[in-house]
Amino acid sequence: GQNIDQPTEMTATEGAIVQINCTYQTSGFNGLFWYQQHAGEAPTFLSYNVLDGLEEKGRFSSFLSRSKGYSYLLLKELQMKDSASYLCAVREGNYQLIWGAGTKLIIKP
Amino acid sequence: EPEVTQTPSHQVTQMGQEVILRCVPISNHLYFYWYRQILGQKVEFLVSFYNNEISEKSEIFDDQFSVERPDGSNFTLKIRSTKLEDSAMYFCASRVTGGKQYFGPGTRLTVT
Numbered sequence: 001g002q003n004i005d006q007p008t009e010m011t012a013t014e015g016a017i018v019q020i021n022c023t024y025q026t027s028g029f030n031g032l033f034w035y036q037q038h039a040g041e042a043p044t045f046l047s048y049n050v051l052d053g054l055e056e057k058g059r060f061s062s063f064l065s066r067s068k069g070y071s072y073l074l075l076k077e078l079q080m081k082d083s084a085s086y087l088c089a090v091r092e093g094n095y096q097l098i099w100g101a102g103t104k105l106i107i108k109p
Numbered sequence: 110e111p112e113v114t115q116t117p118s119h120q121v122t123q124m125g126q127e128v129i130l131r132c133v134p135i136s137n138h139l140y141f142y143w144y145r146q147i148l149g150q151k152v153e154f155l156v157s158f159y160n161n162e163i164s165e166k167s168e169i170f171d172d173q174f175s176v177e178r179p180d181g182s183n184f185t186l187k188i189r190s191t192k193l194e195d196s197a198m199y200f201c202a203s204r205v206t207g208g209k210q211y212f213g214p215g216t217r218l219t220v221t
Binding site for chain 2: 031042044087093096097100102
């Protein structure tokens with residue numbers, strides 16, 4: 001079956017670092033995505049990993065271990081505007097994305 | 110940066126009515142998608158469209174749903190006879206090749 005797990009909610013402090021984990025069990029794997037979604041808005045793309053390792057893009061980094069079915073999103077120097085839901089999604093084949101339920105990140109001053 | 114656009118932003122309809130949700134993907138994109146998100150729940154894949162045909166669809170995408178790309182720019186989702194449980198945010202997305210899907214702002218569908 002398909003299963004993508006991520007924590008429901010996390011809280012962090014402005015200026016700090018937070019790591020959001022995602023574990024997946026899917027019948028196929030053709031890439032893992034992280035999206036940010038503010039309430040009432042569309043998901044916006046953050047990162048894409050298809051090979052093992054770390055992808056860094058500014059304040060955001062994403063890590064993938066295919067053998068462990070595991071990824072994390074690392075957010076550094078947190079800002080209040082980073083308060084949002086962070087969605088982990090796996091592409092099994094060529095097309096469909098399977099989505100996790102999202103992690104709501106609350107940033108406190 | 111080019112954007113995916115969707116109209117209308119909010120559609121209210123009565124149960125049993127047909128609705129058509131419209132999307133204009135980014136012009137050089139080749140793969141098109143519809144997703145839905147019921148309030149407070151996760152994003153769910155409905156259908157993907159490539160080379161003028163459905164390439165993949167989920168269990169949600171039953172006979173009540175259909176998609177069209179009528180004129181090379183628009184991409185539409187039709188729900189033939191809406192049900193209360195169809196109330197959700199519907200997102201269109203598109204991509205060239207590779208990974209990144211660009212999402213439109215969504216259409217909020219409310220079925221009463």
